[in-house]
Amino acid sequence: VIPGWFSEISPLWPGEAHSLKVEKLLFQGKSDYQNVLVFQSSTYGKVLVLDGVIQLTERDECAYQEMITHLPLCSILNPKKVLVIGGGDGGVLREVARHSSVEKIDICEIDKMVVDVSKQFFPSVALGFQDPRVTLHIGDGVAFLNAVPKGTYDAIIVDSSDPIGPAQELFEKPFFESLAKALRPGGVMCTQAESIWLHMQIIENIVANCRQIFKGSVNYAWTSVPTYPSGVIGFMLCSTEGPAVDFKHPINPIDADDSHVKTKGPLKFYNSEVRHCISWFLYPTLCHSSCF
Numbered sequence: 001v002i003p004g005w006f007s008e009i010s011p012l013w014p015g016e017a018h019s020l021k022v023e024k025l026l027f028q029g030k031s032d033y034q035n036v037l038v039f040q041s042s043t044y045g046k047v048l049v050l051d052g053v054i055q056l057t058e059r060d061e062c063a064y065q066e067m068i069t070h071l072p073l074c075s076i077l078n079p080k081k082v083l084v085i086g087g088g089d090g091g092v093l094r095e096v097a098r099h100s101s102v103e104k105i106d107i108c109e110i111d112k113m114v115v116d117v118s119k120q121f122f123p124s125v126a127l128g129f130q131d132p133r134v135t136l137h138i139g140d141g142v143a144f145l146n147a148v149p150k151g152t153y154d155a156i157i158v159d160s161s162d163p164i165g166p167a168q169e170l171f172e173k174p175f176f177e178s179l180a181k182a183l184r185p186g187g188v189m190c191t192q193a194e195s196i197w198l199h200m201q202i203i204e205n206i207v208a209n210c211r212q213i214f215k216g217s218v219n220y221a222w223t224s225v226p227t228y229p230s231g232v233i234g235f236m237l238c239s240t241e242g243p244a245v246d247f248k249h250p251i252n253p254i255d256a257d258d259s260h261v262k263t264k265g266p267l268k269f270y271n272s273e274v275r276h277c278i279s280w281f282l283y284p285t286l287c288h289s290s291c292f
């Protein structure tokens, strides 16, 4: 390890490690679930790390939070009830709150320390918690989903960490079945689905499960986030039934309504015009579509 640098070493990406130069250590703690670290980096702003894994940096968090939120929410008309599983930093909430059609936002985050640390060190991210439509539940997302009445939500976003530790069961089949049950007919889900360069086995298992469970459309999208391993992160984008959702041509464009800009600032990454990275699968290999 290089003195004065943070290196992201994990068995989930053997033999490689992204490093960021550390200017100042801002917080170090241990919650009931994981180690929590915040530091000031020299080129990416403040950085949130859980169990040694980078969750977000001030510089590039917009790419992830905007894509994981607006890809699903712009694909259905008038989303009203939205659930976020994970996402305790509040960034996805900030993006969901940009949609004026949304009336209720539930969030279930297992680790309260993530919420508290984000509010203290990442106010531009945690501002999502200030929206009056938000209800915060501290608890296990799997249990929360199993208690939710069938067909409750128009959209569910699963902003999870990696399948090591608390988030492991958010990548397994029963969880995807409970997602489908909690969605209304034609509802959409979007889950954090790792890297096509590092985790093809994980992705293929998730896609196989989603193809059995979601009878509308099953898509894998990916985008560029420089501080995530291999510089890309992907998403499963699925609908429970109905016509294939055309994620490339949003029917509910967020940039048509700028009422959110004065409270949240402008979108920094997502827009309805640019064709985002949506990849199809030609079983058994991943076939990249042309993205831009």
Ligand SMILES: NCCCN[C@H]1CC[C@H](N)CC1
Binding pocket: 053, 054, 055, 056, 064, 087, 088, 089, 091, 092, 159, 160, 161, 162, 192, 228, 229, 233
């Ligand atoms: N809202 C925080 C984002 C959490 N998602 C990350 C994706 C990449 C993973 N290696 C770590 C979590």
